[in-house]
Amino acid sequence: MEVFNIRSKQFNYQVVVGEGAWRTLRNFPHDRYSSIFVITEGPLWKRWGKSFLADSKLNNTKTFFVPPGERSKSLRALGLLASQLLKQGADRRSLLVLFGGGVIGDLGGFLASVYMRGVDCIHVPTTILSQVDSSIGGKTAVNLGEMKNLIGTFYPGRLVLSEPRVLSSLSQRNFRSGLYEVVKHAILDGPGFFKQLETGIDSLSPDNIDPLLPILPRAVRVKARVVNRDEREANLRVVLNLGHTFGHAIEEATHYRRFVHGEAVGWGLLAISRLGQRLGLLALAEGERIENLVWRLGPLPSIRDLSPARILRLLHQDKKAVGGRIQWVVPERIGHVRVTDDVPREVVEAAFRDIQRFSA
Amino acid sequence: MEVFNIRSKQFNYQVVVGEGAWRTLRNFPHDRYSSIFVITEGPLWKRWGKSFLADSKLNNTKTFFVPPGERSKSLRALGLLASQLLKQGADRRSLLVLFGGGVIGDLGGFLASVYMRGVDCIHVPTTILSQVDSSIGGKTAVNLGEMKNLIGTFYPGRLVLSEPRVLSSLSQRNFRSGLYEVVKHAILDGPGFFKQLETGIDSLSPDNIDPLLPILPRAVRVKARVVNRDEREANLRVVLNLGHTFGHAIEEATHYRRFVHGEAVGWGLLAISRLGQRLGLLALAEGERIENLVWRLGPLPSIRDLSPARILRLLHQDKKAVGGRIQWVVPERIGHVRVTDDVPREVVEAAFRDIQRFSA
Numbered sequence: 254m255e256v257f258n259i260r261s262k263q264f265n266y267q268v269v270v271g272e273g274a275w276r277t278l279r280n281f282p283h284d285r286y287s288s289i290f291v292i293t294e295g296p297l298w299k300r301w302g303k304s305f306l307a308d309s310k311l312n313n314t315k316t317f318f319v320p321p322g323e324r325s326k327s328l329r330a331l332g333l334l335a336s337q338l339l340k341q342g343a344d345r346r347s348l349l350v351l352f353g354g355g356v357i358g359d360l361g362g363f364l365a366s367v368y369m370r371g372v373d374c375i376h377v378p379t380t381i382l383s384q385v386d387s388s389i390g391g392k393t394a395v396n397l398g399e400m401k402n403l404i405g406t407f408y409p410g411r412l413v414l415s416e417p418r419v420l421s422s423l424s425q426r427n428f429r430s431g432l433y434e435v436v437k438h439a440i441l442d443g444p445g446f447f448k449q450l451e452t453g454i455d456s457l458s459p460d461n462i463d464p465l466l467p468i469l470p471r472a473v474r475v476k477a478r479v480v481n482r483d484e485r486e487a488n489l490r491v492v493l494n495l496g497h498t499f500g501h502a503i504e505e506a507t508h509y510r511r512f513v514h515g516e517a518v519g520w521g522l523l524a525i526s527r528l529g530q531r532l533g534l535l536a537l538a539e540g541e542r543i544e545n546l547v548w549r550l551g552p553l554p555s556i557r558d559l560s561p562a563r564i565l566r567l568l569h570q571d572k573k574a575v576g577g578r579i580q581w582v583v584p585e586r587i588g589h590v591r592v593t594d595d596v597p598r599e600v601v602e603a604a605f606r607d608i609q610r611f612s613a
Numbered sequence: 614m615e616v617f618n619i620r621s622k623q624f625n626y627q628v629v630v631g632e633g634a635w636r637t638l639r640n641f642p643h644d645r646y647s648s649i650f651v652i653t654e655g656p657l658w659k660r661w662g663k664s665f666l667a668d669s670k671l672n673n674t675k676t677f678f679v680p681p682g683e684r685s686k687s688l689r690a691l692g693l694l695a696s697q698l699l700k701q702g703a704d705r706r707s708l709l710v711l712f713g714g715g716v717i718g719d720l721g722g723f724l725a726s727v728y729m730r731g732v733d734c735i736h737v738p739t740t741i742l743s744q745v746d747s748s749i750g751g752k753t754a755v756n757l758g759e760m761k762n763l764i765g766t767f768y769p770g771r772l773v774l775s776e777p778r779v780l781s782s783l784s785q786r787n788f789r790s791g792l793y794e795v796v797k798h799a800i801l802d803g804p805g806f807f808k809q810l811e812t813g814i815d816s817l818s819p820d821n822i823d824p825l826l827p828i829l830p831r832a833v834r835v836k837a838r839v840v841n842r843d844e845r846e847a848n849l850r851v852v853l854n855l856g857h858t859f860g861h862a863i864e865e866a867t868h869y870r871r872f873v874h875g876e877a878v879g880w881g882l883l884a885i886s887r888l889g890q891r892l893g894l895l896a897l898a899e900g901e902r903i904e905n906l907v908w909r910l911g912p913l914p915s916i917r918d919l920s921p922a923r924i925l926r927l928l929h930q931d932k933k934a935v936g937g938r939i940q941w942v943v944p945e946r947i948g949h950v951r952v953t954d955d956v957p958r959e960v961v962e963a964a965f966r967d968i969q970r971f972s973a
Contacts, residue, residue: 328692363727367765397695404695406730407730
């Protein structure tokens, strides 16, 4: 097990990664809380709930279920959960345990931040994506209409517990989805981590978690380091958006129905590699390494039918755009990115058309 | 004009109270923002919008209107406003100007705290209640179902501008409503302020703002002092709930339709005076001074038909209850309160029955 310390404006907290992570909850002072509520998804809890409760030794918990899928990240779902909490007697000293992937973490984290103006929560991420990325750094959110994460807060959990065993029940598709984020982290980190992925990526699958064990904490370290330098994204944290600017637009254009998040990031990484090359910032050879690694994870759902004009329109509405200008995170080489808002519209469109040609 | 400095976890800010307060916006660095949005109510903006824009010299603002009334403090209204902001190009560097009473401040402040995970806002309170109370201290909220302020954040404005002139267009009822909060502040503050109200309260009306001019900053000072000692209500700030515990239950029992907020606080102050006397904490003579001052503000809408059993049930659901126990703020004398969770159910019920007997 590895433990990472995260400094936050509100308080400092730990991210525990590795087999046995859930057991660290035994040392958490849960008697300090008036009541404990688990927020999770039905099938996931059915598979892992017992192990989690046995490992963590939590008792007298009440469990609320959220329908799986991005559409649960809504103000409506937030209102329903808050009503249920109230009915079950949750007060300011209650603790929320967010047991699930990105949707549970984002929605549950937002709920924790606003229920009675804030109650404590613990993240127990159960997907690769949430373990290496969304559970760390305190970003919470729900979507509004087509706009992903438009409404949210900065509100970290008191503890993040990432148990890799739980990843063995992921679908092949969700498993792969998380690996795109791991690739992103490796591009940000440098040649060492990137090379490790190039060597081992083909052996990774839900049936074979072992090769993932050294990779997970390495990916977590990348996120932890960036977040520790800049919690509020004023500046440095923006690098984590690598591949996400295009990714979000592609998700929006398909109404969050066609792609799981990581797949959209996969396309986003391909597009930003092309954009980097077209700007003359990224050498051809490095761009090819990035694109090859992405492709080795498998085929991506089609983007053939998406109108480039619509993608461009959606890009300019991106939450991270400031005064209408997009903050592009462009790889210059593996281990180094440049943030720039100076990318001509034509180059953006051309990069998107580049990747569209690869699409089935 | 008086200026109060408020220390907050996020940042420090100023509350400017007095004639000409809006003009201080001229010195506010608004060119730092990408766009400025005013959130307000239609009739209010029609009456005061021009003066405000002339005084503040803000230009290129866009204005969004919220229907007047407590029912606008909803997740639905939040979603609608966020959609409008997005459509009009609001980004992370936008500024929200919250021009209105408690509803606008609470809803708009919550919106500012969660739109793209937080944009700056300025409070321009236009009622007595919001000037002396809700605009200061950073509490934001919307209601959920019958539950007042269940969902919210701590998120102060960058500046609070309280111009008393604007109070002259308040209805007699809303004007009086705010005075109940002023009475609460005077009870917390002490005999000097309380005496000032006993002397001058009958002359106060929307047609005659002048006698209010020395009272407003005095009431603001009470709130500022408490908030500066304890922003997050861990302990000291709870005294501000004086009269509000009963008040909230009465509002809920009548579905927020019968009372404007201050009127419910009026009943709440009467009830807590009785409760204090029944506990033997508050002397009869002091209790009578409190009750007389409340009654001099005029008659209150009826509570005759409310079932004491229902009021008790609602009290125990109060957001400030911890582990089902209510934190009662009980006056011991003018200028001093005691916080206790040790009040027998029978005493609570008896205090409520006491005031019910006074009701038309």
